[in-house]
Amino acid sequence: MAVLVGKNTKVIVQGITGQQGSFHTKLMLEYGTQIVAGVTPGKAGQSVEGVPVFGTVKDALAMHPADFSIIFVPAKFLKDAAFESLSNGLDTVLITENVPLHDVLSIIEFARGKKRLVIGPNCPGIITPGETKLGIMPGHIFSKGNTGVISRSGTLTYEIIEQMTRKGIGQSTVIGIGGDQIVGTNFIDALAYFGKDDETREIVLIGEIGGDQEERAAEFIQNHVSKKVVAYIAGVHAPKGKRMGHAGAIITGNAGTAESKINAFERIGVKVARLPSEIIGLLG
Amino acid sequence: MNLKEYQGKDIFRDNGISVLAGFVVSRADSIGSKINSLSGEELVVKAQVLTGGRGKAGGIKIVKRSRVQDAVSELIGKDIKGFRIKEVLVEEKAAVLKEIYVSLAVNRVEKCLSLILCMEGGIDIEEISAKSPEKIIKAPIRGKDGLSHIDALCKDSIGVLGLEPGAAVKLADIIRKMHSIAVRYDAELVEINPLALTGHGFAALDAKLVIDDNALFRHPEFASGKEESLTDIEKEANKFGIQYVELDGDIAIIGNGAGLVMATLDVLHHYGGKPANFLDVGGGASVEVMEKSLELCMMKKPRGIFINIFGGITRCDFIAQGIVDFVGRKAIDVPLAVRMIGTNEQEGRRILEGKGISSLSSMEECAKKIVELAGSL
Numbered sequence: 001m002a003v004l005v006g007k008n009t010k011v012i013v014q015g016i017t018g019q020q021g022s023f024h025t026k027l028m029l030e031y032g033t034q035i036v037a038g039v040t041p042g043k044a045g046q047s048v049e050g051v052p053v054f055g056t057v058k059d060a061l062a063m064h065p066a067d068f069s070i071i072f073v074p075a076k077f078l079k080d081a082a083f084e085s086l087s088n089g090l091d092t093v094l095i096t097e098n099v100p101l102h103d104v105l106s107i108i109e110f111a112r113g114k115k116r117l118v119i120g121p122n123c124p125g126i127i128t129p130g131e132t133k134l135g136i137m138p139g140h141i142f143s144k145g146n147t148g149v150i151s152r153s154g155t156l157t158y159e160i161i162e163q164m165t166r167k168g169i170g171q172s173t174v175i176g177i178g179g180d181q182i183v184g185t186n187f188i189d190a191l192a193y194f195g196k197d198d199e200t201r202e203i204v205l206i207g208e209i210g211g212d213q214e215e216r217a218a219e220f221i222q223n224h225v226s227k228k229v230v231a232y233i234a235g236v237h238a239p240k241g242k243r244m245g246h247a248g249a250i251i252t253g254n255a256g257t258a259e260s261k262i263n264a265f266e267r268i269g270v271k272v273a274r275l276p277s278e279i280i281g282l283l284g
Numbered sequence: 285m286n287l288k289e290y291q292g293k294d295i296f297r298d299n300g301i302s303v304l305a306g307f308v309v310s311r312a313d314s315i316g317s318k319i320n321s322l323s324g325e326e327l328v329v330k331a332q333v334l335t336g337g338r339g340k341a342g343g344i345k346i347v348k349r350s351r352v353q354d355a356v357s358e359l360i361g362k363d364i365k366g367f368r369i370k371e372v373l374v375e376e377k378a379a380v381l382k383e384i385y386v387s388l389a390v391n392r393v394e395k396c397l398s399l400i401l402c403m404e405g406g407i408d409i410e411e412i413s414a415k416s417p418e419k420i421i422k423a424p425i426r427g428k429d430g431l432s433h434i435d436a437l438c439k440d441s442i443g444v445l446g447l448e449p450g451a452a453v454k455l456a457d458i459i460r461k462m463h464s465i466a467v468r469y470d471a472e473l474v475e476i477n478p479l480a481l482t483g484h485g486f487a488a489l490d491a492k493l494v495i496d497d498n499a500l501f502r503h504p505e506f507a508s509g510k511e512e513s514l515t516d517i518e519k520e521a522n523k524f525g526i527q528y529v530e531l532d533g534d535i536a537i538i539g540n541g542a543g544l545v546m547a548t549l550d551v552l553h554h555y556g557g558k559p560a561n562f563l564d565v566g567g568g569a570s571v572e573v574m575e576k577s578l579e580l581c582m583m584k585k586p587r588g589i590f591i592n593i594f595g596g597i598t599r600c601d602f603i604a605q606g607i608v609d610f611v612g613r614k615a616i617d618v619p620l621a622v623r624m625i626g627t628n629e630q631e632g633r634r635i636l637e638g639k640g641i642s643s644l645s646s647m648e649e650c651a652k653k654i655v656e657l658a659g660s661l
Contacts, residue, residue, distance in 0.1 A: 138626060141626075
């Protein structure tokens with residue numbers, strides 16, 4: 001097992017009977033993810049892709065012990081769903097987008113109290129290639145290897161992963177931390193996991209404009225990460241004051257610019273690719 | 285979305301934070317007798333626009349009572365940093381003993397709200413934060429018990445802020461009210477800059493509230509304000525779940541996923557092109573959404589169109605069908621460059637080739653191509 005998830009990780013899917021939930025349950029099963037149960041209130045007794053559905057997380061766990069929950073429910077119901085999985089002791093991946101900020105703050109505070117992990121919201125999930133996938137990323141572009149990847153975006157990550165795989169650079173684990181202002185697992189948390197992982201030799205960090213996560217990550221790398229880290233920052237030419245799709249991708253005043261992030265990394269010797277394709281040349 | 289000052293002050297007033305007496309007008313001739321409810325020889329006339337630095341840009345005037353009507357008519361209709369003034373707030377002028385800065389804002393790294401206090405008010409907090417961090421006090425506010433330390437914190441901070449010890453209790457009370465406003469109205473930012481100490485206690489001389497767009501379903505009263513801040517094309521895009529941001533270049537961009545679209549803008553710049561927009565079709569875009577995206581892009585009359593799709597849950601065949609349907613309906617008279625890989629890529633290519641449209645597999649090659657084609661028009 002590389003970071004956080006591996007072939008023995010047992011997973012339940014909350015919102016499994018919904019369109020997204022059932023579609024991605026099928027793809028995750030095809031990838032080899034051990035999905036032991038699904039949960040949708042009022043749908044107990046049904047099955048999705050051969051996975052038994054329960055009305056509550058507690059009922060599901062009574063029959064099928066699990067480690068992680070992955071949640072696909074609509075934004076309005078996410079807070080309740082997340083509290084349910086966390087209070088039952090599960091680490092939780094939140095795929096749902098457009099979640100109210102104060103709901104996310106409550107979820108993270110609750111998880112802290114329960115000492116549980118939250119990834120997301122508004123994220124593609126986490127994958128350990130060749131072992132398991134808890135997310136919505138296209139599995140076939142990933143390949144097993146020793147490079148850890150952490151990213152705030154989805155498709156941009158696929159873009160870079162596809163190039164890595166084509167050039168024979170496999171991945172230990174890839175964590176899509178999500179594009180919102182506040183996310184459960186941030187760059188620093190993820191860097192700490194990869195820093196301690198024996199199967200990870202080098203780390204790719206894919207950031208974007210908005211906030212100061214990248215600057216703080218640079219500080220953390222300098223003091224706590226001895227492995228090689230390379231970075232790419234999207235949004236060098238984004239205008240100030242406009243949200244570039246992601247809730248978190250906005251330059252306010254002079255804070256959150258790509259320039260500030262690139263400088264923070266280069267100052268400590270982390271090389272920053274100017275084009276997505278340049279990452280390959282910086283690795284190895 | 286940002287609220288205007290008077291909207292923020294209405295919320296402050298409703299929740300027990302003192303503001304000065306005032307009224308809002310959108311026409312100078314509608315002031316009438318409203319002015320009689322305000323006291324003082326001089327009054328403050330403030331343009332209600334969603335941009336900082338109004339004062340320096342001439343949007344705030346202190347005038348004699350008799351000059352208020354003139355000041356209002358001078359401001360209405362004027363532009364401040366590209367924002368048209370539609371409303372003006374007329375307020376009493378406070379006798380200020382001391383001004384400070386106070387806000388509750390999202391702290392991304394600590395994953396909570398942060399209380400920020402500064403000994404100076406009416407300032408650019410980012411600038412002070414960079415130049416004189418010693419003037420600023422920051423404290424995390426976490427969860428339900430996040431405010432349990434606030435009285436102690438205010439007592440300890442009073443010296444740094446340059447206030448009398450007696451003010452600590454009042455300041456803590458205001459911070460508690462700001463926090464309950466943040467939670468109740470789903471605000472990402474509640475800022476009072478400046479918070480003034482007057483002979484009658486503290487009063488908020490300005491109000492900045494940013495309401496979380498994702499929570500607007502809980503606050504339908506703000507929904508119309510969201511619309512107001514968008515351009516016509518952005519409004520149309522919103523209806524289809526398309527993320528669109530107008531930019532000032534001349535090559536239209538369509539992509540899937542915010543990060544990839546941002547990277548596409550950067551790659552286009554790298555090869556000398558200037559993007560006309562940011563357009564994210566979202567995940568799993570339908571044929572109709574793709575068609576609509578092209579229609580939106582054409583509204584700005586670009587010199588070229590660059591489509592960059594990495595198919596995951598988005599299907600290349602749907603994207604291709606959307607392009608072909610649009611072209612079948614409406615001729616595109618500018619160069620088009622398509623980069624498309626991933627889910628159902630072969631099927632997508634076949635659909636495009638049926639209409640004589642080629643596609644590339646590298647986004648960088650595609651950026652080079654569209655810059656060449658658009659440049660040679």
